[in-house]
Amino acid sequence: MSGDAALYRLDAADGECVVCLAGDWGRAERLPSAAGIHRDMGQPQAVVIDGSDLASGHPRVAAFVHALHHELDAAGVSVTERALPQNVDALVALASPPPAAVRQTQRKPRFLASLGARFQNQVRISQDAAALVGQALARTPALVTGRAQTRWRDFVDLVRETGAASLPVVTVVNLLIGAVLGFIGAVQLATFGAGMYLADLVGIASAREMAAIMTAFIMAGRIGATFAAHLATMESNEEIDALRMIGVSPFEFLALPRLAALTLMMPLLYLYGTALAIVGGMVVAHIVLGTPPIAFIERLQDAVAFRQFVIGLIKSVAFGILIALTSCYIGLHAGRNAAEVGRAATRTVVVCIIGIISIDAVAALCTNALGI
Numbered sequence: 001m002s003g004d005a006a007l008y009r010l011d012a013a014d015g016e017c018v019v020c021l022a023g024d025w026g027r028a029e030r031l032p033s034a035a036g037i038h039r040d041m042g043q044p045q046a047v048v049i050d051g052s053d054l055a056s057g058h059p060r061v062a063a064f065v066h067a068l069h070h071e072l073d074a075a076g077v078s079v080t081e082r083a084l085p086q087n088v089d090a091l092v093a094l095a096s097p098p099p100a101a102v103r104q105t106q107r108k109p110r111f112l113a114s115l116g117a118r119f120q121n122q123v124r125i126s127q128d129a130a131a132l133v134g135q136a137l138a139r140t141p142a143l144v145t146g147r148a149q150t151r152w153r154d155f156v157d158l159v160r161e162t163g164a165a166s167l168p169v170v171t172v173v174n175l176l177i178g179a180v181l182g183f184i185g186a187v188q189l190a191t192f193g194a195g196m197y198l199a200d201l202v203g204i205a206s207a208r209e210m211a212a213i214m215t216a217f218i219m220a221g222r223i224g225a226t227f228a229a230h231l232a233t234m235e236s237n238e239e240i241d242a243l244r245m246i247g248v249s250p251f252e253f254l255a256l257p258r259l260a261a262l263t264l265m266m267p268l269l270y271l272y273g274t275a276l277a278i279v280g281g282m283v284v285a286h287i288v289l290g291t292p293p294i295a296f297i298e299r300l301q302d303a304v305a306f307r308q309f310v311i312g313l314i315k316s317v318a319f320g321i322l323i324a325l326t327s328c329y330i331g332l333h334a335g336r337n338a339a340e341v342g343r344a345a346t347r348t349v350v351v352c353i354i355g356i357i358s359i360d361a362v363a364a365l366c367t368n369a370l371g372i
Helices: 034-041 057-072 084-096 099-106 111-146 152-163 166-191 196-234 240-244 250-289 292-302 306-332 340-371
Strands: 008-013 016-023 046-054 078-082
Touching: 008 034, 016 034, 016 057, 034 057, 046 057, 057 078, 057 084, 078 292, 111 250, 111 306, 152 166, 152 196, 152 250, 166 196, 166 250, 196 240, 196 250, 196 306, 196 340, 250 292, 250 306, 306 340
Parallel strands: 016 046, 046 078
Antiparallel strands: 008 016
16 A cells, blocks of 8 residues: 555544544555545544554554544544544543543642651651561561461572572672781881780771671672562562462561571671681781781780670661561562662662661660770
């Protein structure tokens, strides 16, 4: 077909104009113009678009129907469709939002209304977060006694993922952090002839602050983002709705084992990271200052009290709970599309990093006030 004459015809009766679409629009070289057809109609009271003679439902048909809709709606003419292919109807509906939605997007909310909506949204988020924490406190005994709606096989897999699978990156980061602390301390302390106190600096800094913080950052980026993306994908695939339909609690089945696994593994990873950071500082002390490893360890035993490790352990547990609850909350409340999966992972990492720094600052203030 070389022209558009065989693609449509106009029939008029009783003030109603019928646009009969026909032929194969996918093979046409020149398509009809919606504005031209509108001019040829004159001034009809209503228009019917009939697709009973179409050879196929090509997307070009949907584009033409949408354009003709736009032309006739602007002129105040009523338009209905008849016998259009199903895919054409779907494309037209996708391209044409409801009038109410259009008016809503065009109308800007007032400042006070926008401020109230944001405040209400923050209140809702706070309520949901508090409910999640309450569920964690209420259902943890059920998990310990084996009465929770979860599978132990999933819990074991989560323990392996958060624990053994995280060892390589925890090893590299904490070893290098200890080496950096050792090098900076060695350079500065050697200036004053106090190189023997390098073990104090590396030991206290690693046990009290750096090992817990760096391990938490690693787990937030590696495990927290994974948990959030996994749960957000399940939310977009309506798998979480399916769990609710069969009477299974999504929190017990999905969030509770993740919370338990991360809370259990974080103190162990902290102790492992602290040992590696001390080893990194000891190696630097031996290379830069010539301090024998035995002398470094003896000084370390005298300098680092047991309470420094207790403070680090408490922080690591708090960091693990924060990462688990944040990732589960964001994942379970993600939107139902693919873009929300990436947003959930990114939002989890950002919130966890801010939360880790905030908890560490509060802990520093409390320990300083108590003289610990």
